[in-house]
Amino acid sequence: MRAPTVAVLTLLAGSALALYWTTQSSAAWTEQEIRLVTSLALSKLPPLPADPSNAVADEPIAATLGKALFFDTRLSANTEVACATCHLPDRQFQDDLPRARGVGETARRTMPIAGTAYSPWLFWDGRKDSQWSQALGPLESAVEHGTDRAYISHLIETYYADQYSAVFGPLPPLAQVPEHASPTGAEAALQGWLSLGDEQRDAVNRVFANVGKAIAAYERTILPEPSRFDIYADALAASGNTAGILSDEEIEGLRVFVGKGECTKCHNGPLLTDNYFHNTGVPAVPGLQDDLGRTTGTAQILADPFNCLGAYSDAGPDDCAELKYLTAAGDEMIRAYKPPSLRGVADRPPYMHAGQIKTLGNVLEHYNAAPAAPNGHSEITPLSLDAGEIAALESFLGTLSPISAKGGQP
Template sequence: MPRKSKLVGVLLLSALTYLAWQWVPVPLPSHWSDEQRALIESLALSQLPPLPDDTGNAVADDPLAARFGHQLFFDTRLSANNEVSCATCHMPTAGFTDGRRVAVGISATERNTMPLAGAAYSRWYFWDGRKDSLWSQALAPLEDAREHGTTRMEVARLISSTDSYRDSYEQLFGELPALEDSDRFPSRASPLGDEQSKLAWQRMDESDRHEVSLIFANIGKALAAYQRKLLPGPAAFDHYVADLQHSSSVTDSSAMSRAQLAGLKLFIGKAQCINCHNGPLFTNNDFHNTAVLSAPGVLPAAGRSEGLRLARSDPFNCTGKFSDADASECIELEFARGGDDMIGAQRTASLRNLADSAPYMHAGQIATLEEVIDHYVAADIAVIGHNEAKPLNLRAIEKRQLRAFLDALNGDLATDEQWLNAPSR
């Protein structure tokens, strides 16, 4: 018995020691090293460059186009049931997300809604990068049966039959064609969607199909002009970086708590988050396979390998006839990395305002940020493709500190209030 009791005591002491070690904080340094400071400053919103040019969209920065796009963004008539608008899933009051596991328009989709603030800085759109511009991205939900469920013919008719829309359109893009002839322009037609719509589209003359697709493309360009107004504003982290300009001490600023500062140290160091979540928007805008499990009952997504194929075959891509760009300005599309290395890879999400955009990952598979951190700590084997992440030896207190740091990335949008509310018609 004494020997058994002694063994139990040793095991109990070991367990208690391990548990205590899990929660022992590592002291913060008094000063950041030059390398650490450079990394921290590179993440600040003050380092965000001006909006990149959208060479494929000639009206990207036209004020009238932004106002037109603003009206379109909130218009439920751009849907089959007159109940779904862009703002249905991209809700201004929720950081232009919806708080759902997957987006729900006409019906449920298979993907989590991505926020729009700062989206104009991206090179690729959707989780798999199937679109190469903000304006072409805006078109896809309109004709998706589960989202808006409308057709490009119906969109063109709405623009033509609404006086204010017609006026805005013609000021921006020139005269609309006459769409009254129902033999030439059926009420519902598209190369996508239900069989009746596709058959009606096939029966149209090629020149008429081009006219309708051109109107449709221009609607995407107006929507993109509005979405370029949606920008993230400074968070506690950015205020901390600003304070660093006046003091080199780690803890002199009151903008972030000690737990958040410890999380920042982990973020740029031991946890390796900065490898993918870098730059002022905390994303490299690239694609990575991190072994996120599929949603229940759904096959694993091919990810970027399929997304790039779709982007290159998209009639609304940078090289297409509806783009305003020269072919020489479309090198990203030509030289983008695809193939087997991109199987299962999804786009790196921005971490700004992340704490308010649960659930997480491409299909909303993970409910909380704590679970997201646990996922990366474990770095399990991927079901499809290869997991790029490596297991992290983070203690319980370090995971909590990393989670605390993510709260320091929450901030109000740097967008005028007028753009955040539905405009009057």
């Protein structure tokens, strides 16, 4: 008898795999699994938490000003970089690059914005504790916007005085403030800062902080959109009739996601992130300065004058529990980073905090193998997933993409 051809063997293997997925997906979910799956649905996302550190966080007029600032390239040293340069509205407010590029190149990947108002910590290392404080960092970064707080204050006075006053009240007098002044950054800005009295410094800081608060008011309006997974999870919760919503392979991937893959240890809740910090053995990038992640971020947030307990916060001392009880990070936080939301993850390679991993399949292979961390201790262990389980898991992650694209240009 003639041996089967390669094509026949491939067909038989594909049929067997399809039968495996069909058998697996037709098996009933347990009550515990249903609770876990439905807890990930966007319909379970609670209302936006208040931000007591930003008195205008939910003011539409502040969001209008913030949106204008978000897209304004004049808020940069070369007048070519805006917040939207790296946070592209039609790309989930990220830029598809391994590391962000402003007036120079940064050392980390741009994080998407949708849903970040729910997070107590911002940036990969959590070095900021509010969206408004986070917005200030790139403005004074030498490789992002490349400006300084006096420059930003003068720009507001020149182009946004009326809009600013409508939200925050009259601008303070800035005539005696040099064009460039900041306690950080270039020598000219440092010298300009030293030339100011305490009252002038406070005025500049307050205008600068308010710029961040306006931008944050706009960013609070950027929320994740429903996906096919959400339709499936809601149907599972309502009636159990989920026929035709996801493929058998995608359902098998969901089973791996909530089970053997251990993905929900870090990617849980409706935003599919725990907003905490984890060392998962991600390789370092050759040529970049050693990055210690949360270890450095914790020290920075505690020293930040624009944190929740700082003079420019609108919060009271009882409103800042997360920061109030934060202590210096231990060794477990070395190279620990915040996992971004998995919503839309299939559409935004490359991955990890510095774009070290090119494809989503490579990411799954990384977690399956669980290599040792280049520094600190990785908290992941090998998963022993087979090729079919990895393929199914990748298919499921594709169901987290928004059903419809949404822009944000003014």
